[in-house]
Amino acid sequence: MVKRKNPASSITGAGSILSTVSGPSDTKPPDSLGSTEAASSHLLEKVSAGQELSAQMPYNPTKSGEYGEAARTPQPGANVAPTKDSATASTATEINPSPKVGAGQPLTGSNPAVAPLDRVRVDAGGQMLTTNQGVKVADNQNSLKIGLRGPTALEDFILREKITHFDHERIPERVVHARGSAAHGYFESYKDLSDLTRAAPFSQAGKRTPVFVRFSTVAGERGSADTVRDVRGFAVKFYTDEGNWDLVGNNMPIFFIQDAMKFPDLVHAVKPEPHNAIPQASSAHDTFWDFMSLMPETAHMMLWIMSDRAIPRSLRMMQGFGVHTFRLVNAQGASVFCKFHWNPIAGTHSLAWDEAVKIAGADGDFHRRDLWEAIEAGAYPEWELGLQIFSEAEAEQFGFDVLDPTKIVPEELVAVMPVGKMTLNRNPDNFFAETEQVAFCTAHVVPGIDFTNDPLLQGRIHSYIDTQISRLGGPNFHEIPINAPLAPVFNNQRDGMHRQAIHRGRANYEPNSLGGGCPFQAGMQGYTSFPEQITADKVRGKAELFADHYSQARLFWNSQSPVEQAHIISAFRFELTRVQTPAVRQRVVSLLVNVNQVLAASVAQGLGIEVPAAMPLASNLPIPEYAPSPTLSLLFRPGQLGIRTRRVAVLVAAGVDGAMVQSIYAALLADGAVPRLVGNQLGKLATSDGNSLDVEISLETGPSVLYDAVVVPDGAAATKAWTLDAHALDFVRDQYRHGKPMLAIGTGSALLEKAGIPVALPDGSADPALIDTNSTGLAQALVAFKSALAKHRAFERETNPLRV
Structure with a gap:
């Protein structure tokens, strides 16, 4: 039964507050809504506070700042603080708590969606399997059937949810940068x-x-x-x-x-x-x-x-x-x-x-x-x-x-x-x-x-x-959590597919008085674009200096080391020999003539064509000349890590010197390298000193190209086995071809010899990345090996055609 208050109290306009359309001209709210129920009091408080809040903004005081010179320095938007939080609530019932809606004490001026990723990180440890609706799944092995050999029931919502979600797991990939x-x-x-x-x-x-x-x-x-x-x-x-x-x-x-x-x-x-x-x-x-x-x-x-x-x-x-x-x-x-x-x-x-x-x-x-x-x-x-x-x-x-x-x-x-x-x-x-x-x-x-x-x-x-x-x-x-900023996010961009935020209040526009003017523009605290002065015609075209197409291409070419230039020539040859249309190849080479004559001639030779005339220039502007820039060469930045993270293959077979292998393995690991014991197959193998080693990866799984260097340890039986293994011979040949450091210890040098690995560089000098302990002690050899590994490659080995 509804209890009525003292009739002396003003209840004029209570019906309007209990409605959502229109109201009296008198701005003074009633004293009550004619009920002692808490909900009535909350509703009256919300509406009264909202009216009071709106009344504090009789006009838009920042409007004049939108015009003329004043617009160059935008001012913060007008805003007023409500006397009660309920003034900006969406509903008077927000105080009613539940495990889903929350504690009934809304956090004003906040957006929890910008909290760290811990808020969405999921771990299923110790938890039962459920559907997307939180229903525990009793059987995740079988669909619901009519009899053990009968048809599957259409009502199997668990199966349907699982399959449907799987069917929609993929999203369109990026049109570029997909990988x-x-x-x-x-x-x-x-x-x-x-x-x-x-x-x-x-x-x-x-x-x-x-x-x-x-x-x-x-x-x-x-x-x-x-x-x-x-x-x-x-x-x-x-x-x-x-x-x-x-x-x-x-x-x-x-x-x-x-x-x-x-x-x-x-x-x-x-x-x-x-x-x-x-x-x-x-x-x-x-x-x-x-x-x-x-x-x-x-x-x-x-x-x-x-x-x-x-x-x-x-x-x-x-x-x-x-x-x-x-x-x-x-x-x-x-x-x-x-x-x-x-x-x-x-x-x-x-x-x-x-x-x-x-x-x-x-x-x-x-x-x-x-x-x-x-x-x-x-x-x-x-x-x-x-x-x-x-x-x-x-x-x-x-x-x-x-x-x-x-x-x-x-x-x-x-x-x-x-x-x-x-x-x-x-x-x-x-x-x-x-x-x-x-x-x-x-x-x-x-x-x-x-x-x-x-x-x-x-x-x-x-x-x-x-x-x-x-x-x-x-x-x-x-x-989406990974995209959400850590900075506060408050704006009037609303709705749309997959909206997560639940916005409190009814003002989804700016300026407003019903939300106290919030969120309001930040003025000069916010983002302001640089006031660049521009006086120009509206036109489709490019500035004249854009027509210089070759000066910096020349700069790049002239800044490369000889080996880098050779690689550029080889890359052009590879790419263009896969092109089927002769006119296209010809046109590319004619463009390269404007970059460098040697480059164009070398590419043309690989394509079996004469060097064509230079492609006409797009402008009569002189092509600027630049001095070579050492910073444009990859060799300019050798790095500061030494051999850290470099991957080293240590070839092992039965009869290898186990103590030596373990010593080298530990030394490489101590300096941050990543050594792997590479064998013909996984499993333990007996060493020459009566112990055993456990192969970490096979030659098939970890071919030569996955390593930055190779160590061939001592051990007569192991070396003999490797010299009879075509995979091992190919392994060290690839290491040599790719300029990688190679350390041969004792009998291990026989594998390199069998593979046809030259001891000297093409010019007859010693190969700085080919270290053989037969000509130096192990400790000294290991130092030299690490030094070569830190330098990445021995480009001095390269020849055209290949020697190995």
């Missing part, structure tokens, strides 16, 4: 860069910002091999105090094209040809080179992609670049141009092409496995972030356009300033949830980082966010 690997880590700033930028990661020395980094190939599909010749994506998501910043770069500092208008054409050309879907993850086909040869602005990138940069030894051993010229803006609004560089502490090292091809067959996950294993072992990959800083006035004197993404700023022109270090120290828990669902976008910037008018960058700003909408199921991909 990737990733890890968590942090960036630590060396210094306070507030004089250059207000960007949060650089606000103070020693500041750490969490990061998630994804490396990828470009052309191949999700299941393609890691070691194909390709650009590598190098995308870093900084979870900063002021939002997520995505530095979406590559392992090469330039790109193929100058304008985003040509991006679909480029990707169509490099992808498998549409009529037969061949080849997979390869640029060695007609459509790619047809496009490249008709787009001379690709000349510079053409040389990078044909260089050893396109076949890195490890993701940990390649540089990363922001590619474009960006702006840095400080708190005073001053701006400078910036290029971003990631330099690996491990140095820059590559595979040999023959090695890369064989690894693709032996272990298509080579780079993914290498990254995972290094992090698991505590050999955390590190990169130093460097910035090239220059003013617009300085850029105008460079002789090339810094808005052209096919150009670098040579380090001799602007030095790279180290500003911090990135360390990757945690592997993902779940590949799909993190590596596959992470969404990078060049439009994700924070205050202090701004764009330039680079026409490729401008297109990427749109493309990256657009593609996530279809790939990840809608506009709410930012709520």
Whole structure:
């Protein structure tokens, strides 16, 4: 029975509060709703507080700031604090608790969805199997049937849920960069860069910002091999105090094209040809080179992609670049141009092409496995972030356009300033949830980082966010845990597929008074674009300096060591001999004539054609000449890790000197290398000293290309067995061909002799990476072996044709 209050109390307007349409003109709320029930009191409090809150904003006081010069410095939006939390509630019943809705004490001004990933990490230890609805599954082995041999019942909701979910497990792969690997880590700033930028990661020395980094190939599909010749994506998501910043770069500092208008054409050309879907993850086909040869602005990138940069030894051993010229803006609004560089502490090292091809067959996950294993072992990959800083006035004197993404700023022109270090120290828990669902976008910037008018960058700003909408199921991909920022998120972007947030209150617009004006614009505390002054016509075209297509291609070629130049020539020959259309081959060589005559002649010779006339230039502008830049050679950065993480095969067979093997194994392990005992088959084998060794991996499972070096230990019986084994002979031959350090101990040298391994280099000098204890003691030999291993390869062995 409803109890009525004293009639002397005002209840005028109570009916309106109990309704959701209209109300009296009197702004004074009733004293009660005519009931002593708690729900009535809460409803009256909510409505009264809401009316009071709205009344505090009789007009929009910031409106005048939207016009004229005042708009250059936006002011914070008008906002007022409610006297009671219920004023901004969606419902008066939010105080009613339940195990599902919560404690009935809503947290105002908060968004728990931006908490660390622990909030969504699942572990099933000690738990029973359930359906997606939390119903415990009694039998996960059998579907529900009518009799043991009868038909399956349509009502088997457990079977249907399981099969249906399985049928929808896959999502569309990225149109480019589909094949990737990733890890968590942090960036630590060396210094306070507030004089250059207000960007949060650089606000103070020693500041750490969490990061998630994804490396990828470009052309191949999700299941393609890691070691194909390709650009590598190098995308870093900084979870900063002021939002997520995505530095979406590559392992090469330039790109193929100058304008985003040509991006679909480029990707169509490099992808498998549409009529037969061949080849997979390869640029060695007609459509790619047809496009490249008709787009001379690709000349510079053409040389990078044909260089050893396109076949890195490890993701940990390649540089990363922001590619474009960006702006840095400080708190005073001053701006400078910036290029971003990631330099690996491990140095820059590559595979040999023959090695890369064989690894693709032996272990298509080579780079993914290498990254995972290094992090698991505590050999955390590190990169130093460097910035090239220059003013617009300085850029105008460079002789090339810094808005052209096919150009670098040579380090001799602007030095790279180290500003911090990135360390990757945690592997993902779940590949799909993190590596596959992470969404990078060049439009994700924070205050202090701004764009330039680079026409490729401008297109990427749109493309990256657009593609996530279809790939990840809608506009709410930012709520997927790996994409969610650590910074607070409050806005009026609502609804859409897979929405996670449950927004409190009824004001989903701005400005508003019903929500106290919240969330309100941040004014100058928020992101403000640099006020670049532009006076120009609306036109489709490119600046004249963009027509210089060859000067920096020449710079790159002239900056390579002789062995790197030889590899570029070989790569061109390989790619173009797979092209079937003679006119396309001819056109590519005519383009190369503008880069370097020796390069063009060498490629033409491999194709069996005469060197054609140079391709006509796109402009009459003189082609600038640059002095060689040593930093453009991979050899410039040998690294600081010594032999750490280097993989060493120790060949073992029955009769090997066990004590010596164990001693060498321990010595390599102590210096951070990863030795493996490689035999004909798994199992224990007897050693010459009466003990036994346990083979770790077989020759079939772990062929030569998976190791950075080889040790052939002493032991007459073992050596004899190896000399009769074609697999072992091929193993050491490949090690030699690929320039890898080889340590032969005692009788082990007989295996190298049987395999036809030359003792001296082609010029007759001693091979620094071929160490034989018959000419030196073991201790001295091991020192020499480690030194050679730290240098990566003995390129001096290379000959054309091969000697071995």
